[in-house]
Amino acid sequence: MTIVNHPDWDLSERGKKDAERHRKKIDDAIRKNVRDVISEESIITRKKGKKVRVPVKGLKDYRFIHGKTKKGKGEGDGDGEGAGQGQGKPGDVIGRRAKKGDGKGGEGKAGDQPGEDFLETEVDIDYLIEIMFEDLGLPWIEEKIKASTLVPSGWKFETISKVGILPRVHKKRTMLEAIKRNELYAKEVVEETGCDHEDALRALVQTQGEINGAIDIINKNELDMSIDPYVLIEDDDMRYKQIEEDYELHSNAVVIAMMDTSGSMTTDKKYLCRSLLFWLTEFLKKMYDFVDIKFVTHTTDAKLVDEDTFFHKGESGGTYCWTAIDKALYLIDTEYPIEEWNVYCIYVSDGDDFDSDKTIKYIEELLKRKINMFAYTEVDPGRDTSGTTQTPTWGTLWGSGNTLIKKIKEKWSFVCKKEEGTEFCKNEDKHFLVSVITDKLHVYPTLKHILFKEDK
């Protein structure tokens, strides 16, 4: 029987190659489940910088296996029974674990705790954004002549100075300086002594760059003819590159995110709004350093709030949608003049407006300013998915019954397409986008609807 030593067998790459394939499958699975992932409630309330756990379906070894047995009465909660080995008598606790879903808070949410047929994988939120919003971006962005923002884009070498450190020597410039100086010296020597140019250089090398010495040597005929006439580099010739921060000029852009927080906005609706705007802002923050984001909430009066308040606080009261538009107009007039800024307005509401005629007028005013985009998204979890007929929600009874979207559609003309159970409308001339979200799963297509890069 034989024993063979194989110290060289660690070169095998098979496992790594197949592991790569597995990772690719996980990526694909995440891509496929983007709609589910994006509508996960836990992500929005999550602390910054944390990784999110994403359930990945279909990456397990499926085969016929026995499931849980139905338990008789009084035999635990039925989720664990088995035989073990060690010290102990009946009644002893051998192990403990936290109950599922503890510390989550909030109402019982389905799908929050994935069961056994899911493989969970931990994903960086930035990575999620990356794969979810591939090829997406702010549309209709324009070069504004005035006032652009300087955006740092790494480092560059531009200026050259006489001081610096050796690793950053600019060889070409240094050499150039040295040649220049040498030629000058050689000329001097030639003029003084009348020797030829090469000899002058030789003499300079022999005296290590001293002109007077060189002239002396030639005059005294002590020139060493074996020396190659090369260029001497002196400290004075050294040139160094200077490292500097690099900036790019970008057109200014501001996104004004507006949300209805009035009483008619139920928890469901608010969640949909926040989900949409959360992903939007996360995406913008990651992709565009130069984008300002302003948050506006409104009931019967609009307020400029910070991000945290915007995403985590609730309010109630009546609804005047025009107040939000008014606030946006005010912002454009005061802080973000349209000549200098690309302005994107995104407004999310449930469409229950006390004075929709006035709102229409304000929207008209806003569109007149030639802002880059106005996106209006109406959330209505109760609505018929076709978007045509309306089931009577309590909002209808309480409010005007006429949702904003209806009026908007009467006023402007849109190119509409029905996709994924909901409707997306676009008015290219006015840069006006309208969409309806009736379900969690619509969040992702709506984002795609709002953030698209034009084909140029």
Place this chain on the structure above:
Amino acid sequence: MDKKALKRLIKIEDRIQQIFHEDLELTCYPIEFDIVPPQKMLEIMAYNIPTNISNWKKGRDYEIQRTRYEYAAAGLPYEVVINANPARAYIMNNNKFSVQCLVMAHVYGHAAFFTHNKYFQESRRDIVASMKAAAERFNNYEKRFGIDEVEKTVDAGHALQFHSSPFASNETENERRKKIFEQEKKKAHASGGTYGDLTGTTATEINEDLELFNQKLWRKLRLTTPVEPTDDLLRYIIDNSTVLEDWQRDILEVLRMEGQYYWPIIKTKFMNEGFAVVVHEKIMTKLFDEGLLTSEEHADFNYSNSLVKGENPFGLNPYLMGSMMWRDIEDRWDKGCHGSDWSECRTVQVKDKWDTKDMKGWKKCKEIMETHSDWFFMQEFLIPELIRDMKLYVFAAKDAGQTIDYVITKDTAEEIRLKILDAFAQNTTPSIDVVNGNYDEKGLLELNHNWTGTNLDEAYAKETMKHMAYLWGRPVILNSKEDKETTKISWKVLPPGESESEKPKEEEEPTVTAWWRGVWKVFSPVEQPYKCPW
């Protein structure tokens, strides 16, 4: 491993072999030892067979193993044995010297078991070479038909590969049909021939009747597929699917063969590991007695050996439980503690001192090693006395307000025994039969789950059926039961890309946690193909 150590190891291996043959009176196929670096070891562990086909699951397992090794420096076995002729053993090169000896002795134990146990007699002993050839073919398929297509077929094959035992026959359906026809015919002819004269019918009449009977029988048999329910799912699909290409059939054949290779390993895990532990302990004791290893190395050996035989509070350690059972058998047959005299003896004092000086223990062990599988082994030799010695118990999860507590519920020998036997009987692959390959005359595949006390995991079953539907090209139907009282349930899964007017309902998510899954895995003798975790 340096040259000096290698030389010493070769010398000791000679001695191990001698002890194995002469003292333990065991034989086995020749063994080839390969000493490999950890990197390769991780790969062998993930692939089970070093030349196994490439697949994302292997990659996943590899990554899991590597993470464990790199971050916890744990989970790496000191050896892997491949059941082949010659047997191949892979040993990690950074084991301590005494551990290398232990591992070699252990490998001998496994090799003896592989060679003699009856469940391994049908195993293919050229598994390494045939998997290597298969891997090359699969590579070509990937190039020709696309990696995604090949992957779909391989995944489906993996899902079904444990439904073929090595004893499954390889005859085609037509052969089977003819055989059954002959049998049925014989039965009918026998009754006709014997009692024909009593009823007053003439021989020609009988013959005419029989001719009619034969025709009817053949017509009936011709239309039934399968002729009789078969549990060899892959075989049936390979032979009868109308959508499979030849290369897909090849893939499925290979995976079926791989499943057949694992099958006996899964069925004999506790016996096999226990036996190998007993063999290595016997051999190592001898080596230390002879002074071939130093006392320092003895300490290393003891430490490793105790790790191997650690108690698991949430499951059963096959190394510990198996070896204790073998030791018990040897001890009892040495002392003659068996048979009706002994078991019916009710006087504790007499029973304690029972010793007939039979000294037939090791011989008995060798006999059992040849004939038993885990379930029979437990059935026969897990006696109440031993259960008490092993400190076994049954535990259950209890809701304790903030936490879930795992509480010991039973420790009486009989109940534990029942529980363990139950687990060994049920935690194997569920028994699923193909009962009809032309269900509803529309070519649907009808399966039947032979319900024996535990129901199927619905989510898993449906995903598996999706794989089957992909191979079959038509919907697959599975009949099972909820539990003893309720009537039968039936699931239908359509092949990918097809849809019915009514959408299938959302699956309910099972709530078993990852934590518990780990426990279940240790307890269940099925899931893992054969691996030494040390």
